[in-house]
Amino acid sequence: MADYDYDLFVIGAGSGGVRAARLTALGGKKVAVAEEYRVGGTCVIRGCVPKKFMVMASEVSHALEIAEGYGWSFDNARFDWPTFLEAKDVEIARLSGIYAANLGKAGVELVHGRAVLKDAHTVEIIGKNQTFTAEKILVATGGRPWKPENLPGIEHAITSEEAFHLPELPKRILIAGGGYIAVEFAGIFAGLGVETTLIYRGPNILRGFDDDVRAHLAGEIEKRGIKVVLGCQHEKIEKTATGLVNHLENGMKLETDVVMFATGRIPHVKDLGLEAAGVELNDEGAIKVDPYSKTTADNIWAIGDVTDRMNLTPVAIREAAAFHQTVYRDNPQHFDYEAVATAVFSQPPVGIVGLTESEARRSCSAGVDVYVTRFRPMKYAFTGSEERVLMKLVVDAESQRVVGVHIVGPDSPEMIQLAAIAVKAGLTKAQWDATCAVHPTMAEELVTMREKQSGATSAG
Numbered sequence: 001m002a003d004y005d006y007d008l009f010v011i012g013a014g015s016g017g018v019r020a021a022r023l024t025a026l027g028g029k030k031v032a033v034a035e036e037y038r039v040g041g042t043c044v045i046r047g048c049v050p051k052k053f054m055v056m057a058s059e060v061s062h063a064l065e066i067a068e069g070y071g072w073s074f075d076n077a078r079f080d081w082p083t084f085l086e087a088k089d090v091e092i093a094r095l096s097g098i099y100a101a102n103l104g105k106a107g108v109e110l111v112h113g114r115a116v117l118k119d120a121h122t123v124e125i126i127g128k129n130q131t132f133t134a135e136k137i138l139v140a141t142g143g144r145p146w147k148p149e150n151l152p153g154i155e156h157a158i159t160s161e162e163a164f165h166l167p168e169l170p171k172r173i174l175i176a177g178g179g180y181i182a183v184e185f186a187g188i189f190a191g192l193g194v195e196t197t198l199i200y201r202g203p204n205i206l207r208g209f210d211d212d213v214r215a216h217l218a219g220e221i222e223k224r225g226i227k228v229v230l231g232c233q234h235e236k237i238e239k240t241a242t243g244l245v246n247h248l249e250n251g252m253k254l255e256t257d258v259v260m261f262a263t264g265r266i267p268h269v270k271d272l273g274l275e276a277a278g279v280e281l282n283d284e285g286a287i288k289v290d291p292y293s294k295t296t297a298d299n300i301w302a303i304g305d306v307t308d309r310m311n312l313t314p315v316a317i318r319e320a321a322a323f324h325q326t327v328y329r330d331n332p333q334h335f336d337y338e339a340v341a342t343a344v345f346s347q348p349p350v351g352i353v354g355l356t357e358s359e360a361r362r363s364c365s366a367g368v369d370v371y372v373t374r375f376r377p378m379k380y381a382f383t384g385s386e387e388r389v390l391m392k393l394v395v396d397a398e399s400q401r402v403v404g405v406h407i408v409g410p411d412s413p414e415m416i417q418l419a420a421i422a423v424k425a426g427l428t429k430a431q432w433d434a435t436c437a438v439h440p441t442m443a444e445e446l447v448t449m450r451e452k453q454s455g456a457t458s459a460g
């Protein structure tokens with residue numbers, strides 16, 4: 001170590017980088033972390049956290065509608081976008097400050113600026129005439145939004161990054177994409193009273209999710225006023241005197257004020273000097289790593305979205321912990337990507353864990369048993385709402401283990417965190433059923449589903 005400035009140099013102070021840096025410094029090593037934007041990374045600054053605040057702001061309009069059914073009245077209820085933005089930004093700054101302070105308390109040196117690898121042990125901070133050497137380097141640079149740069153007029157479109165700071169709330173928005181970020185922002189803007197259109201080129205939203213979830217959610221978000229246009233490709237975006245016109249290849253022209261592309265994210269590897277350090281990319285453009293997050297360079301590791309394995313904050317954090325155990329605690333560990341629960345904060349939200357029905361049909365040789373229920377939540381009894389909850393259990397027919405849980409409806413992200421414990425533990429349907437219900441709740445349906453969907457057991 002004596003030959004290097006640091007034992008570990010981390011590039012990127014996001015979810016993964018901060019955790020790895022802190023754990024390693026607390027373990028007595030000399031650690032620095034470079035951050036080119038704000039400490040906290042995507043999750044805290046322009047991802048999960050501000051997004052959830054926006055969802056919560058937006059959901060109030062729905063809560064007010066329900067409240068009216070219960071006899072409340074809010075004659076002057078109105079939403080003020082600048083007030084919300086200011087409150088959100090104050091909280092985000094507070095959280096970022098806590099992350100920076102925690103780095104300091106752990107003894108991590110924070111370097112502000114863009115870090116680039118010069119060779120396998122040397123990092124340069126661009127524009128600052130600073131160079132550091134380190135025995136080991138961890139790349140945790142995350143991802144960034146992708147949009148089709150060759151689409152005429154794409155310069156008029158924003159991504160999720162700008163959506164957090166729109167100077168004013170538009171009257172109309174068009175969101176391109178069908179993944180979770182597109183669906184979440186469609187819900188946010190629709191709830192805030194913005195005329196919202198979601199355009200996706202595929203046959204349905206949320207590719208990769210269970211087909212029942214996809215169909216159910218598409219129907220539910222339309223009930224909340226979102227116009228969903230499927231199977232469409234963009235031709236160009238035209239700026240006019242009154243806004244923007246989105247031209248689709250099928251001849252449709254959609255007028256709007258804001259076009260937001262949420263068409264995916266790519267690993268943040270551009271101009272990072274990876275080649276100079278001997279770090280290779282995989283075919284998808286992410287940093288190639290082994291199960292222990294080691295890159296093709298002997299002293300360099302990579303974690304989080306830049307490796308494009310499972311792009312979620314808790315996963316980046318667990319990969320950081322596994323890296324630390326492996327490299328500094330002589331305890332080789334790798335993260336187990338099976339049965340990771342996840343949520344889509346659409347309105348209504350989605351919570352899922354484990355296999356979709358079609359994945360289970362491919363992997364369970366004796367077939368699957370499927371249990372599905374759809375019902376109106378009790379909360380909507382006085383509102384005339386047509387909204388329905390979907391709950392689905394996918395069970396391996398042979399072992400009777402519950403291998404997939406899929407919920408669309410209020411509080412499903414909270415429910416799925418607990419259901420994930422049972423799925424991860426490999427509990428059987430009989431064990432779920434032996435668990436006594438909590439009444440009256442929506443979650444009780446999870447332990448009271450007795451009727452198999454007809455014809456469900458099949459190797460399909």
Ligand SMILES: Cc1cc2nc3c(=O)[nH]c(=O)nc-3n(C[C@H](O)[C@H](O)[C@H](O)COP(=O)(O)OP(=O)(O)OC[C@H]3O[C@@H](n4cnc5c(N)ncnc54)[C@H](O)[C@@H]3O)c2cc1C
Pocket residue numbers: 011012013014015016017034035036037038039040041042043044046047048049051113114115116140141142143160181268272303304305306310311312313314316
């Ligand atoms: C809109 C949105 C909503 C999301 N919602 C959720 C959610 O609800 N739940 C969930 O689990 N996940 C969510 N995610 C995903 C989650 O934010 C990421 O999976 C997570 O932040 C990945 O952590 P990371 O450490 O890999 O990278 P990041 O958190 O992206 O951190 C990377 C950091 O590296 C910095 N950096 C990059 N290059 C350099 C360089 N050369 N030098 C110095 N610094 C550099 C960046 O500025 C950034 O701060 C969301 C993402 C987005 C975009």
